Amino acid sequence: MRILIVNVNTTESITQAIAEQARSVAAPGTEIIGLTPRFGAVSVEGNFESYMAAIGVMDAVMAYDQPFDAVIQAGYGEHGREGLQELLDVPVVDITEAGASVAMLLGRSYSVVTTLDRTLPLIEDRLRLAGLDSRCASVRASGLAVLELEQEPERALQAIVEQAELAVSQDRAEVIILGCGGMTGLDQIIRERTGVPVVDGVTAAVTLAQALVRLGLSTSKVRTYAAPRPKTLRGWPLPR
Structure with a gap:
């Protein structure tokens, strides 16, 4: 089984970290391929960058010339999943x-x-669109930019832990989710500090993707995610 995991930003070190975390839970025989868009922002932190990332991710996947069994979009709250489907x-x-x-x-x-x-x-908005918001107690900001997670790991960890503890004590959350691909690998230490389960979206996605492949299931093509209608698309695929 081969799974493509696509970073939404163009920072190669983040792609590598995401791919390594994905490999840590991949089953024997599952190959993880990390892809970085060839254009876009070094970190995605707003709508403009997110829409650009959606095109960059689709471009990266469509340019990959080997067989693959599933794709993971490794951006938290980003646009583009529907286009890939x-x-x-x-x-x-x-x-x-x-x-x-x-x-x-x-x-x-x-x-x-x-x-x-x-x-x-x-x-x-992404949680609401997916119908997953009804049990969301809160979405909290650590106050750190994406690249600061790499540049100042100790400060980043402290800020994330503080918000996670507040989510449990004030918002009555029973589970914490790490809401950025750049936070991958922090789940164990935050679990120890908060005493609640901590979910890393990257490893969760790998596990679910493997399960779908093994079950022989994929996206319904009946209506919403039917293949694009044949027509002339100016400038697509993007020139390389």
């Missing part, structure tokens, strides 16, 4: 939806701890 005949899993789906199996309510305050509406 129209273009592909294999399962497409978004880490936002994967994290929430797993969290709801573990507790009555969950909270998401993410990066900047400006990203909260994107995450809330």
Whole structure:
């Protein structure tokens, strides 16, 4: 089984970290391929960058010239999953939806701890669109930019832990979700500090993608995610 995991930003070190975390839970025989868009923002923290990332992710996947069995979009609250589902005949899993789906199996309510305050509406909208918002106790911002997660790991960890503890004590969350692909790998230490289950969207997505492939299931093509109608598309695929 080969799974493509696509970073939404163009920072290669984040792609590598995401792919390594994905490999940590991949079953024997599952190959994880990390892809980085060839254009876009170094970090995605708003609508403009998110819409650009959606095109970058689709471009990266369509340019991959080897067989694959599933795709994971590794951006929290980002646009584009629906476009991939129209273009592909294999399962497409978004880490936002994967994290929430797993969290709801573990507790009555969950909270998401993410990066900047400006990203909260994107995450809330994605959860609402997916029908996963009814058990969301809160979405909390750590106040850190995506790249600061790499540049200042100790400060980042402390800020994330503080918000996770507040989510449990004030918002009555029973499960915490790490709301950024760049937070991957922090789940164990935050679990120890908060005493509640902590879900990493990347590893949740890998596990769900493998299950869908093994079950022989993929996106319904009856209506919503039917393949695009044949027509002239100016400038697509993008020139390389």
